[in-house]
Amino acid sequence: MSEFIQIHMLASYPPSNLNRDDLGRPKTATVGGTQRIRVSSQSLKRSWRTSEAFSDALKGAIGIRTRDMGVKIKKALVEGRLLSDILEGKESGVTRERIKDEKKAHEWAVKISSHFGKIEGGKEKDSDKKSEKTDEKSNKNPLSHKQMVHYSPEEIAGIDDLLGRISGGEKVSDDDCIRLRSDHKAVDIALFGRMLADNAAYNTEAAVQVSHAITVHDTPVEDDYFTAVDDLNQLDDTAGAGHIGEAEFGAGLFYTYICINRDLLKENLQGDNELSNRAIEALIRAASMVSPSGKQNSFASRSYASYLLVEKGTEQPRSLAAAFFKPVSGKDIYGDAVKNLEGLRDRMDNAYGTSFKQSSRSMNVIDGTGSLTDIISFVLES
Amino acid sequence: MFFSKMTLDREAAISGRFRDLVTGPYQVHEVIWDLFADHPDRKRDFLYRAELTGRDPVVYLLSARKPVYEGNVWNILSKPFHPVLQKDDLLNFRIRVNPVVTKTEPDPDRKRIRHRHDVIMDAKRRLNEANSSFSMSDLVQQESVRWLRQRSEKGGFSLYEDRVIAGGYRKMQFSQGRKKNTISISVVDCDGVLRVTDPDLFLQMICNGLGPAKGFGCGLMMVKRAAL
Numbered sequence: 001m002s003e004f005i006q007i008h009m010l011a012s013y014p015p016s017n018l019n020r021d022d023l024g025r026p027k028t029a030t031v032g033g034t035q036r037i038r039v040s041s042q043s044l045k046r047s048w049r050t051s052e053a054f055s056d057a058l059k060g061a062i063g064i065r066t067r068d069m070g071v072k073i074k075k076a077l078v079e080g081r082l083l084s085d086i087l088e089g090k091e092s093g094v095t096r097e098r099i100k101d102e103k104k105a106h107e108w109a110v111k112i113s114s115h116f117g118k119i120e121g122g123k124e125k126d127s128d129k130k131s132e133k134t135d136e137k138s139n140k141n142p143l144s145h146k147q148m149v150h151y152s153p154e155e156i157a158g159i160d161d162l163l164g165r166i167s168g169g170e171k172v173s174d175d176d177c178i179r180l181r182s183d184h185k186a187v188d189i190a191l192f193g194r195m196l197a198d199n200a201a202y203n204t205e206a207a208v209q210v211s212h213a214i215t216v217h218d219t220p221v222e223d224d225y226f227t228a229v230d231d232l233n234q235l236d237d238t239a240g241a242g243h244i245g246e247a248e249f250g251a252g253l254f255y256t257y258i259c260i261n262r263d264l265l266k267e268n269l270q271g272d273n274e275l276s277n278r279a280i281e282a283l284i285r286a287a288s289m290v291s292p293s294g295k296q297n298s299f300a301s302r303s304y305a306s307y308l309l310v311e312k313g314t315e316q317p318r319s320l321a322a323a324f325f326k327p328v329s330g331k332d333i334y335g336d337a338v339k340n341l342e343g344l345r346d347r348m349d350n351a352y353g354t355s356f357k358q359s360s361r362s363m364n365v366i367d368g369t370g371s372l373t374d375i376i377s378f379v380l381e382s
Numbered sequence: 383m384f385f386s387k388m389t390l391d392r393e394a395a396i397s398g399r400f401r402d403l404v405t406g407p408y409q410v411h412e413v414i415w416d417l418f419a420d421h422p423d424r425k426r427d428f429l430y431r432a433e434l435t436g437r438d439p440v441v442y443l444l445s446a447r448k449p450v451y452e453g454n455v456w457n458i459l460s461k462p463f464h465p466v467l468q469k470d471d472l473l474n475f476r477i478r479v480n481p482v483v484t485k486t487e488p489d490p491d492r493k494r495i496r497h498r499h500d501v502i503m504d505a506k507r508r509l510n511e512a513n514s515s516f517s518m519s520d521l522v523q524q525e526s527v528r529w530l531r532q533r534s535e536k537g538g539f540s541l542y543e544d545r546v547i548a549g550g551y552r553k554m555q556f557s558q559g560r561k562k563n564t565i566s567i568s569v570v571d572c573d574g575v576l577r578v579t580d581p582d583l584f585l586q587m588i589c590n591g592l593g594p595a596k597g598f599g600c601g602l603m604m605v606k607r608a609a610l
Binding site for chain 1 (some may be wrong): 385386461462464465468476547607
């Protein structure tokens, strides 16, 4: 049986964070018949994956997402430089024989990069020069992938090695290209998975599932400035109270659920227990400390999770989102949200005979109980 | 005053008919002028804000007269707008502004000595000249808040600056109807919380609009009570 680590999180985000739709309005979802603000799981995962907290903790074990691998391969061959240097944007000297025949280099780039995904293709001779001149980043470059491809560090090293052999004049076969899909240990791929539509053999099943974050309370996002006119036309009884409720300010208290399949994660990381633990720790830290899309307005957008409940065990995992089907209302939205969450957990334990409560730790910042260090050591101890 | 919400008729939305009518900011401007065109010499006595790019186009209008519309592309709902405000009332606001400053610079080659400067481009140029690095979104935030703050006292309000979000900085460029000259304005959308410091001044500001480019959908401050 697999061991699951479940993370239930309550975090209050200011509105600047929210994941916006094409009109600039926060994304929404209808839950229990009422409208809630939603932050998509992609947005959450992206913000964690790209956070410093995450990349610092996992240096050297994170892959690269690019559409331009073919372009870079060709560049590496033609300039006789290391692929890894080119990917990192390093200025570096010539380290190996240069491939003078651009056509040859182009063919190799096509051959190698197509193993990872479909490439744009197109006329090589005419359009090639033009598009390469315009910019490497140009989407129309015939060497670019049609879709973003996630490369592991091992794969990049493998390609680099292959390029070295090619420029050294060695014969390289198709088999060598296929073997590039080495068993990798890229943490981000191991956690969040990889899907290459054209080459299922290269896929990795995600070890982590992340729910969309939804507000625990009712949040009419619709531009209600029109509806509010009636309110404005009357004297406000509470005028001058001079207090902005946390829940009121559009913002919101969000529930997020994360489920890590520890065994699958370890398997994805070639059985490396130490790396797997580092990945889990980095994920918990990033999830609780990094807000989504903080970049848009780096100002008001940073907040830590206020509440964290972490459960581990081999029982079938379940989300506790049902605790918020009925929107939390009233003065103490946070307190009631925690109460509802823990209440549902207890009632589920009773109803199903599960024992999630026994194997869990929580942290409540508002009450001042628990700590992230406790939670992490609880999760990591076997 | 009247506050109105114009939404697109379902059928018009599906057929895309309205896209022919409102192909650009100038056409929007004309569509809205038409709602109030009872005689040709009217001065503008309305403010608006148009959100036309998404799936559900909507225009908000604040006007001295009730809009009159007889076509079948838009649905317009109007409400009388007579806010009863007191000092220290808290309001959520949303406003699209054209943040410029007018600078007086003697320029011997030109007749005009007063120039309008986009405050964000201005700040960007200064930072570029000083060779300092900056993030564009921070710049938009800082400069827009500064711009709003400068107008707050005269507008009868004070900002909760850490609760103001400015974003969506963009340039709108369009030609003015049959005339050839191109108009170019940059706009920023701001959302936030404010406290009313002088109800009379505040209402005046709401009715007159804030900042320039009011004819092109800027300056309408929409407000609602910040509930507890």
